[in-house]
Amino acid sequence: MNPKEITVVDLFCGGGGFSRGFHDVGFKVKIAIDNEKNVARTYKYNFLETIVIAEDIKEVSGKDILDALGRAPDIVIGSPPCEPYTAANKKRMNKPLDRLYSDPMGILTLSFFRIVGELKPSIWIMENVPAILEDGLKDALEKEAERSGYKEIYFNILKAEEYCTPSKRTRIFISNIEIKPEKCNKKVTVAEALEGLPSPNPNFPPNHDLTNLSFKKERKVSKISPGEALIRYEGHGGRVLPNMIRLEGNRIAPTVLGSSRFLHPEENRLITVREQARLMGYPDEHVFLGGKDEQYNMIGESVPPTLSKAIAAFLIKNF
Structure with missing residues (x-):
C-alpha cells in the first residue's frame, strides 16, 4: 500500500x-x-x-x-x-x-x-x-x-x-x-515525555503557558505526593474517581481524559497543555486553539x- x-x-x-x-x-x-x-x-x-x-x-x-x-x-x-x-x-x-x-x-x-x-x-x-x-x-x-x-x-x-x-x-x-x-519495544515514562521542555512560557513551544491556581489551591498542591490526587469526583454508579493526580516521573502517566488535569511531578503547579499533549504523544508543532479548557479537553478526548x-x-x- x-x-x-x-x-x-x-x-x-x-x-x-x-x-x-x-x-x-x-x-x-x-x-x-x-x-x-x-x-x-x-x-x-x-x-x-x-x-x-x-x-x-x-x-x-x-x-x-x-x-x-x-x-x-x-x-x-x-x-x-x-x-x-x-x-x-x-x-x-x-x-x-x-x-x-x-x-x-x-x-x-x-x-x-x-x-x-x-x-x-x-x-x-x-x-x-x-x-x-x-x-x-x-x-x-x-x-x-x-x-x-x-x-x-x-x-x-x-x-x-x-x-x-x-x-x-x-x-x-x-x-x-x-x-x-x-x-x-519500551515504555515511555513521564520524565522522558517531558524531557527538554523549557520552563512554562507564552512563547515557545506553543500551548506551554501556565494555568494559574488560587493561592489556597497552591498550598494544597504543595502537600500532594507523587501518585496522590488533590480531588475526587463521582462517576456512574457512585464510582469515585481521582483528578489532579501528581504525576510520577519514573512511571507512565494515568489515563488522560477530557476532564483530566495533572500536577507536575516536581513543581507545585498544573502541567501545561503542551505537557499534557506530550503525555499523549503529540509532537510540539501540533497547536491547540480555543480556551484553555477546550485545549485540555481536545487532548484528553483524542x-x-x-x-x-x-x-x-x-x-x-x-x-
Whole structure:
C-alpha cells in the first residue's frame, strides 16, 4: 500500500490525534468533520490541505463527502463521543442499549455507521472506550455494521502505552479488518515525555503557558505526593474517581481524559497543555486553539498520535 495514493476521511476528527498518526506515515487525510468551532479551527490549523467540514454529522451525507472528494475514500476513521458509554460519566444511562439508541450523543455512533454504509470504504476504523461493548451493545454494533454492508467486524482492544505513548489508555478499535500493530519495544515514562521542555512560557513551544491556581489551591498542591490526587469526583454508579493526580516521573502517566488535569511531578503547579499533549504523544508543532479548557479537553478526548501512527503503519504493511 502506497499511503500517498490512499484517501482518508476522519469523522469526529477532534483536534486531530487520529489523523496525526496517519498523516505522519504519509496518508492523505482529505476530509475531516467536527461540529465544534474551535476544534475545527484547531484541526485546520494543523492540516492545511484537509477540507474541514464544521457541521453536525447528522446533517452530513455520504453524497456530500463524495461530491467534495470526487470519488469514494479508501479509509474512514473516526471517534464518536465516548461520554454515553464511559463509567466516568455520572449521567450515563443505566440501560446499555439506551446509550446507543436513545442518548443524543450515543446516537452519533449510528451516524458513523450510516456514513460508512454510504461510502463503502475498503477499510473503516472506529475508536471508543471498551464499555461500548457492554451488555448487548456488542451485538447491536455487529448488526449496525452488517446493515452498513460489512458482515465481518473486529473488536481490536489496544493499549496505547504498548505503542510508545507515555500514558495508560485502553481503547477499542472496531473495524472491518483485524488490527495488530507492531508494539513499541519500551515504555515511555513521564520524565522522558517531558524531557527538554523549557520552563512554562507564552512563547515557545506553543500551548506551554501556565494555568494559574488560587493561592489556597497552591498550598494544597504543595502537600500532594507523587501518585496522590488533590480531588475526587463521582462517576456512574457512585464510582469515585481521582483528578489532579501528581504525576510520577519514573512511571507512565494515568489515563488522560477530557476532564483530566495533572500536577507536575516536581513543581507545585498544573502541567501545561503542551505537557499534557506530550503525555499523549503529540509532537510540539501540533497547536491547540480555543480556551484553555477546550485545549485540555481536545487532548484528553483524542486518539494518541503514537497509537494512531502504529495503526497506520500496520495498514501500510498488511493491506
